[in-house]
Amino acid sequence: MILVLSQLKGIGAAFIKKNLSSIRQKHRWASPTTEKSIENFLALTNKKYSSLEIQEAVSKAEDILTECESNQIGFMSIVDEDYPRELLEIKDPPPVLFFVGNLSLLKIDAVTVIGTRKPNDNGKIIAERVGKYFASKGWAICNGLADGIDTFSILAQEKFCFAKVIGVVGSGLSSTALRSLPKQSVANIDHILHGEGLVLSEMPPSKKQDTFSVVKSCRIQAGIGKGIILIQSSLDGGSKFTVKAAVDSRRPLGVICPVKSDINREDYAANRRITQILHLSQ
Incomplete structure (x- = not known):
């Protein structure tokens, strides 16, 4: 029923949650x-x-279910027991989530780590250290x-350092749809699914x-995590959507303060x- 409702024009995630x-x-x-x-x-x-x-x-809805079956894609609705509780706290949780991989990861604590697609060396090092710490x-x-x-x-050291990774993507999960993602994303998905991760x-x-x-x-990424950590981003980077979603959902927000040599770089402007805002509010 949830899947059918979500196929009707004018019925969105906020309506279904309401x-x-x-x-x-x-x-x-x-x-x-x-x-x-x-009716x-x-x-x-x-x-x-x-x-x-x-x-x-x-x-x-029936066509979608057929696609899921033929592509070995699981799905859950917002009323299912497996649906992540944290995601219910955002204003417009997705009515249906499709998944591939280890669904049990939704039952453990998660942190959302985000940032620019073109980090400098310090950003790379910090991202590795933050990921390794939480892992x-x-x-x-x-x-x-x-x-x-x-x-x-x-x-970590050019290998996936842990299996507990939850990836949230903007495409469907069929092999054809995944080819619309950038090559690095596809490679990451392959690594995750060969381990114990979840997409x-x-x-x-x-x-x-x-x-x-x-x-x-981006709002799903923010909703899955107990909090988010922004490693490195410009003001107009895509991370702003995840940050906004986290703030709207009252999630804890961690922000890396740039080292002295990076303080004036545009890719640390966010x-x-x-x-600065946090400092002024104290």
């Missing part, structure tokens, strides 16, 4: 057919859709598996990555700005 209590009260809307159940539920929320629109949404404490590391800081935070997406299996889907994935 109506979770009604969704859970199956006795109020459950019916022998999916179409009738959807009953929508009547409770004053949303109106034609029978044809509902049938089309059901058909799309040694039994935490999972979460990020978008992009080139740069994301990659160095899950690497998540809210996109249907065959959806290719685009700018919009990448931005949307670090400078945030630390």
Whole structure:
């Protein structure tokens, strides 16, 4: 039902979260057919859709389930027990999460480590040390598996230093869709899945990555982590979306203060700005 609802135009993640209590009260809307159940539920929320629109949404959901089965992709909805509790705390948690890999990682503490795709040497070293530290404490590391800081935070001595990695990507998880990701991201996914890691997406299996889907994935990265750490970023870097999501969700935010030799670099401008704001607020 959640999957069908998410295929209806005008029904988004925030709407589904707002109506979770009604969704859970199956006795109020459950019916022998999916179409009738959807109609009953929508009547409770004053949303109106034609029978044809509902049938089309059901058909799309069935196609997605078929794709999941053929590509060995798992999925969970926002009402499932396995759905990460931390993710429920954001304002628009994805109604459905698709996954490949070790789902048990969602039950342990995770930290989101993010930053620029083009770090300098100090950024690389710091990312490696932060990743290795949290890995040694039994935490999972979460990020978008992009080139740069994301990659160095899950690497040590040119090898993956730990298996507990949660990657969140902006494409679907079918092999065809994953080819729309940058080469480094694909390589990271291969390493993770050969170990005990987990890859998540809210996109249907065959959806290719685009700018919009990448931005949307940032809020999931922020929601998965108990907190986030910004290693290195310019003001206009993609990390700003994850930082904003973390702040909106009231997650702890850690920011690396640049060393003296890096303090005026543009690719540390976001670090400078945030630390200045924090200093002024004290």
